[in-house]
Amino acid sequence: MRYCILGTTRALRDDGTAVPLGGARLRALLTVLALHPGRTVPAGVLVDEVWDGDPPADAPGALQALVGRLRRALGRSAVESVEGGYRLAAGADAVDLHRFERLAGEGSRALEQGDAGKALTLLDEALALWAGPPLADLPDRAVPATRQESRRLGARRARLEAMRLLGRADDALWELAALCAAHPLDEPLQALRIRALRDAGRTAEALAAYEEVRAVLSERLGTDPGPELRGLYGELLHQEPGPVPAAYGDPRREAPGPAPAAYGSDRGREPGREPGSAA
Numbered sequence: 484m485r486y487c488i489l490g491t492t493r494a495l496r497d498d499g500t501a502v503p504l505g506g507a508r509l510r511a512l513l514t515v516l517a518l519h520p521g522r523t524v525p526a527g528v529l530v531d532e533v534w535d536g537d538p539p540a541d542a543p544g545a546l547q548a549l550v551g552r553l554r555r556a557l558g559r560s561a562v563e564s565v566e567g568g569y570r571l572a573a574g575a576d577a578v579d580l581h582r583f584e585r586l587a588g589e590g591s592r593a594l595e596q597g598d599a600g601k602a603l604t605l606l607d608e609a610l611a612l613w614a615g616p617p618l619a620d621l622p623d624r625a626v627p628a629t630r631q632e633s634r635r636l637g638a639r640r641a642r643l644e645a646m647r648l649l650g651r652a653d654d655a656l657w658e659l660a661a662l663c664a665a666h667p668l669d670e671p672l673q674a675l676r677i678r679a680l681r682d683a684g685r686t687a688e689a690l691a692a693y694e695e696v697r698a699v700l701s702e703r704l705g706t707d708p709g710p711e712l713r714g715l716y717g718e719l720l721h722q723e724p725g726p727v728p729a730a731y732g733d734p735r736r737e738a739p740g741p742a743p744a745a746y747g748s749d750r751g752r753e754p755g756r757e758p759g760s761a762a
Contacts, residue, residue, distance in 0.1 A: 484561060486517040486571070487579045489631075490615030494557055502556055508533050509556070510620035512549050516562065516571035517578045518618075518627075525568040535622035579612040580631065586612075587638040594641050599648040606642035610635070636662075640672055647675070652682035663692075667699045674711050677719070686722045693719065 484502075487493040492510040494502040504510055515532045516524055530542045539545045550569055554562050563570045575581035590605030617631040618624040639662065646655040659676040666672055673696045680689035693708070693716045700706050708716070 484557065484573065485577050485579070486513065486520070486573060487612075487614065488514050488517050488620075489579045489583065489613045489617050490619055492517070492620040504556055505552055507620065508549060509552055511622055512553055513557075513571075514618055514621045516569065517573075518580070520571050520573040520575050520578050520581065523565045523568045523570045529569065532621065532623070579614075580617065583609045583612045583638075584634065587634065587641075590638065590645075591641050594645055594648075599645040603642060603645040603649065606638055606645065609638055610642065636666070636669075636672075640675060643679070644675055647679050647682055650682075652679040655679050656683060667696070668703065670696075670700075670709050670712055674715055677712070677715055681719060681722065686719060690716075690719050 484497070485495045487495065492504070492514045494504065494513065496502060504513065511533045512529065515529055526543065526546055530538045530546055533546070533549065534542070550562055550564075561572055563572050576585065586605050586609035590602045590609060593599075593605060594602035613635060617628045617635075621627070639658070643655045643659055643662075646652070656676070656679055659672075659679055663669070663673055663676050673692070677689045677692050677696075680686070680692060693712065696712065697708050700708055707713070
């Protein structure tokens with residue numbers, strides 16, 4: 484059995500078919516258990532998460548009944564009763580969120596070690612696991628979902644850097660432009676876009692992008708670009724600039740590439756696929 488919580492909560496059999504699940508509380512219960520595969524989740528934590536701080540009068544009985552319904556859907560052995568709580572009988576790799584974290588970590592390490600090809604393969608596989616906003620069926624999802632979205636952004640940044648290092652800067656530019664528009668204060672991401680423009684032979688656009696970032700940082704934070712961006716700007720000044728397109732200034736129109744696909748795609752085709760949200 485595999486469990487998906489990067490998007491709507493699902494349980495998949497080994498042949499890929501989905502297990503029919505019940506209502507929102509059943510999906511919330513599975514989400515909380517899948518966040519901690521193979522580990523005991525105290526009954527009190529399950530009640531708080533599933534009923535979002537508004538438990539029923541007989542909370543232990545209601546939780547026990549809900550666990551019974553989940554067992555009927557997944558199989559009795561899927562959810563184990565342990566002292567003080569319950570445990571999803573699954574390894575970390577059976578849950579898409581934990582598999583994503585492992586693959587993204589391995590991809591980032593491969594990139595740091597200079598193996599951009601391996602990094603791209605691993606990061607593509609990691610990001611393909613995202614099918615929508617993470618933990619979508621968790622009632623109080625804001626904090627944990629934000630944390631996962633941040634990890635996804637880091638994986639996307641690493642993937643685009645791997646593409647650049649493999650000589651595919653042009654292929655990365657459309658997604659980079661959209662990401663930079665969504666995260667204008669993310670200096671490492673802005674620096675990556677500027678490097679990709681430079682590597683694609685678009686030095687004038689790279690210089691214009693730097694000026695755009697400098698203006699945004701000054702207006703919103705009252706600061707100048709950091710050392711990485713300033714050093715990159717100095718390098719650009721020693722290159723021969725090319726023509727700036729007339730449409731420059733709107734990053735969503737400026738960069739080449741096809742129109743975005745659905746949330747679940749993260750292979751350079753669409754910018755928001757937090758395949759990717761998770762998302």
